[in-house]
Ligand SMILES: *[C@@H]1O[C@H](CO)[C@@H](O)[C@H](O)[C@H]1NC(C)=O
Ligand SMILES: *[C@@H]1O[C@H](CO)[C@@H](O)[C@H](O)[C@H]1NC(C)=O
Ligand SMILES: *[C@@H]1O[C@H](CO)[C@@H](O)[C@H](O)[C@H]1NC(C)=O
Ligand SMILES: *[C@@H]1O[C@H](CO)[C@@H](O)[C@H](O)[C@H]1NC(C)=O
């Protein structure tokens with residue numbers, strides 16, 4: 001896999017007439033928005049139950065440090081930052097390191113349990129997508145004050161903006177809210193989320209973003225907690241109904257994105273598929289170097305996430321490298337590495 005990533009990086013670099021590392025990242029900055037799959041510590045600063053800044057989270061990260069990342073180690077976006085040639089990760093915008101020149105190579109605005117719909121985020125006191133956008137505007141002012149307007153606008157237009165969200169809209173809101181799922185079919189609910197998505201992208205474009213990658217929904221029905229909550233008793237298989245909803249949502253995401261691309265001049269907007277790479281790991285674990293794709297590493301592996309996955313959880317595996325899932329909702333570092341390799345290949349149009 002490492003060879004593969006190097007090969008791809010080299011191909012990308014070759015296009016830019018430089019196949020040797022120059023210490024210069026491929027894009028000026030990396031901006032991250034979305035939910036717990038990409039939150040690197042913003043929720044630490046919030047009053048919310050959705051946190052991961054305690055062991056065993058982060059036990060395989062640098063210095064075994066629980067930073068607020070919802071995994072045992074690196075997130076897919078950490079690998080992405082490395083693959084793009086950055087020597088540091090985008091700082092969580094709410095953290096103390098988010099100041100001065102640290103901001104020039106990007107920032108992370110994501111918040112665990114936020115969704116396309118601000119109502120989802122509010123249920124968990126997460127940072128809504130609209131607030132993430134406000135924080136991004138504030139960030140832009142800070143960068144502009146440091147480097148001046150012309151350089152700042154170059155940074156914003158050249159930066160890759162990654163948006164990864166939507167799982168909470170379904171698993172932490174739609175499926176468990178009897179009112180929502182009585183009013184909307186999954187199809188209509190997805191249409192509603194598309195409106196929020198479309199408005200968000202137009203607003204992001206409005207403040208100068210020109211390179212945007214948005215991840216699809218994962219196979220919702222294969223997340224260990226979803227199997228526990230939504231499969232029949234004793235059924236250990238992915239919940240097909242949830243996966244169908246995810247596929248249908250992802251098709252809409254693609255259509256809406258094509259539409260946005262056609263209507264917003266100069267915008268590169270790529271839909272990054274994480275559904276199929278993750279499904280592939282779940283269905284063919286051995287081929288991908290895993291032996292456990294149903295149970296997560298943390299605790300009993302059936303449900304535990306955020307505060308329920310803690311140092312007193314009983315049954316936590318000793319080594320997460322052979323597990324696809326770290327906790328009930330989130331991939332292990334090993335799975336994130338595979339996802340990032342896929343993101344890189346799909347994201348090439350954002351770099352060139
Ligand atoms: C661990 O992460 C926290 C932020 O969550 C940071 O303040 C601290 O310096 C880190 N400790 C080490 C040893 O890296
Ligand atoms: C900027 O961040 C550094 C490192 O966390 C910290 O020591 C410093 O006090 C911060 N400066 C300001 C002005 O907040
Ligand atoms: C996606 O777009 C295609 C072609 O424009 C159309 O036929 C299809 O119905 C659309 N699908 C959805 C789910 O909107
Ligand atoms: C595409 O955009 C147009 C307006 O620009 C809108 O009328 C149409 O409904 C959109 N289609 C989809 C599939 O989003």
Ligand SMILES: *[C@@H]1O[C@H](CO)[C@@H](O)[C@H](O)[C@H]1NC(C)=O
Pocket residue numbers: 254255257258261269270271272
């Ligand atoms: C949508 O899907 C088509 C067919 O798979 C693909 O060619 C296109 O690039 C996708 N659109 C976006 C915006 O990713």
Ligand SMILES: *[C@@H]1O[C@H](CO)[C@@H](O)[C@H](O)[C@H]1NC(C)=O
Pocket residue numbers: 318319320321
């Ligand atoms: C986990 O297992 C992998 C391969 O089996 C090994 O390379 C790694 O060192 C182990 N990690 C720990 C923390 O034991």
